[in-house]
Amino acid sequence: MPAAVAGSSRRSGRTRPREEAGLKRANFGDGPGLPTLLLLPQLLILLFFFFIPSLRALMQSVLLSDPFGTNVQFVWFDNFKTLLASSDYRQSIAVTFWFTVAQNVLTLGSALVLAFATDRIVRGRSAYRTIILLPYAIAPAIAGILWAFLFNPAVGPLAQVLHGLGIAWDPNLNPTDALILVTLAASWKHICYDYIFLVVGLLAVPVSLMEAAAVDGAGPIRRFVSIALPMLGPTIFFLTVMNFIYGFFETFAIIDAVTKGGPAGATNILVYKVFVDGFVNLDLGSSAAQSVLLMSFALICTLLQFRYFDRKVNYGV
Numbered sequence: 001m002p003a004a005v006a007g008s009s010r011r012s013g014r015t016r017p018r019e020e021a022g023l024k025r026a027n028f029g030d031g032p033g034l035p036t037l038l039l040l041p042q043l044l045i046l047l048f049f050f051f052i053p054s055l056r057a058l059m060q061s062v063l064l065s066d067p068f069g070t071n072v073q074f075v076w077f078d079n080f081k082t083l084l085a086s087s088d089y090r091q092s093i094a095v096t097f098w099f100t101v102a103q104n105v106l107t108l109g110s111a112l113v114l115a116f117a118t119d120r121i122v123r124g125r126s127a128y129r130t131i132i133l134l135p136y137a138i139a140p141a142i143a144g145i146l147w148a149f150l151f152n153p154a155v156g157p158l159a160q161v162l163h164g165l166g167i168a169w170d171p172n173l174n175p176t177d178a179l180i181l182v183t184l185a186a187s188w189k190h191i192c193y194d195y196i197f198l199v200v201g202l203l204a205v206p207v208s209l210m211e212a213a214a215v216d217g218a219g220p221i222r223r224f225v226s227i228a229l230p231m232l233g234p235t236i237f238f239l240t241v242m243n244f245i246y247g248f249f250e251t252f253a254i255i256d257a258v259t260k261g262g263p264a265g266a267t268n269i270l271v272y273k274v275f276v277d278g279f280v281n282l283d284l285g286s287s288a289a290q291s292v293l294l295m296s297f298a299l300i301c302t303l304l305q306f307r308y309f310d311r312k313v314n315y316g317v
Contacts, residue, residue, distance in 0.1 A: 054295075060288035067282035079289035088265060089273070089290075093297075096269040099183060100247030106187040107243055108236065111194035116224050119202050129199070136192040140250070144257030147185035171259065175266030178259045182267050185258055186251045193246075194239045201235040202228060241305055248298045270294045 061079055065072040083089045118128050135143065150158045153170045162169040171178040205228045213223045252271050255261060261268035261276060268276070271294060278287025 057288045057291045060284055061292050062285075063288075064285045067284070069284075075285070079285045080293070083286060083289055083293065088268075091265055092268050092270055092273045095179070095265070095267065096248070096271075096297075099179065099186075099251075099267070099269055100244055102183045103186045103190070103247045103251075104240060104243040106183065107190045107194055108239055110187065110191050111198050111239075112229075114191070114195050115198035115202055116220075116228075118199065120220060132195055133192045135189055138189070140189055140253035141257045143189045144182075144185050144254040147181060147188070147254075148258045151181050171263075173263055175263055178263055178266050182251070182255055182258050185254050186247070189254065190243065190246055194243070197235050197239055198232065201232045205231050237305075237309060240309070241302055244301055244305070245298060248294065248301075270297070 062074060062076055063072055064075045064079070114132055118125060118132070121128055138146075150156050151162075151169065151171060153159050153163075153172065159169050168174075169177055171181045209227050210223050213227055218226065247269075249271055251269065252275065255267055255269060255272045256275075259267040261272050270290065274287050274290045274294065277283045277290065
């Protein structure tokens with residue numbers, strides 16, 4: 001009898017891998033052909049739009065050439081040394097840092113408030129959510145033009161309101177006003193992105209916990225802060241990282257449409273400076289070095305966030 005059991009187990013042990021292998025063959029074939037074919041479009045996009053441009057930027061960053069490429073010199077790290085010694089570049093770093101932090105805080109804070117508010121609405125919840133998501137369908141350049149018009153010191157309706165309150169609003173001349181304007185425009189464009197994830201995160205909060213807290217006398221705000229917000233920790237951490245990436249790389253169109261980096265470089269963030277130096281001033285080596293440094297800054301910020309904030313995130317339910 002034990003021998004029969006052992007033989008049965010050996011037979012089952014021999015057949016189980018064959019069954020699992022059969023399932024894999026049925027889904028993916030005998031070789032790597034089908035998985036490779038499915039991955040090929042994404043791999044080609046990464047190759048032509050990330051790896052090859054990154055390699056070209058690394059190569060160009062150690063070269064000094066004229067705008068037409070007829071005279072090229074290998075200068076090692078002189079482009080990086082010149083950049084780090086430039087006061088304009090250091091100012092651009094500071095502007096990028098404050099702009100990205102302010103945009104991140106404003107975007108995430110507004111999205112949290114809107115997610116909490118729409119979660120409390122019973123009637124017309126879908127209509128409210130649709131209206132909040134509308135800015136996501138607007139191109140960044142159009143969003144920038146819209147905000148530039150609203151706060152135009154000559155004809156903008158919101159600018160006229162500020163003038164009526166005694167505030168000398170003029171983003172064309174005042175660097176602080178210009179930075180506030182592009183921060184508002186960039187945040188408004190990106191709030192809906194954060195809102196989507198936060199709403200989904202709120203749906204995952206157990207209803208029983210919220211009902212138990214309500215029975216204990218906790219109000220809506222207390223329940224949100226004490227129960228829902230800690231459970232949204234992983235989502236908030238993810239959105240913080242994505243907001244930093246958005247501020248570093250995806251706000252070019254808004255800056256170009258609203259201020260073009262002015263006045264006096266007050267909104268000349270790093271990604272816009274790469275464009276100006278490369279395509280306007282035709283300083284290809286400096287522009288390539290700036291793109292390498294920008295990627296390095298973004299990578300360092302992301303790693304620091306994972307290093308110091310990820311451990312404080314509660315992934316349990």
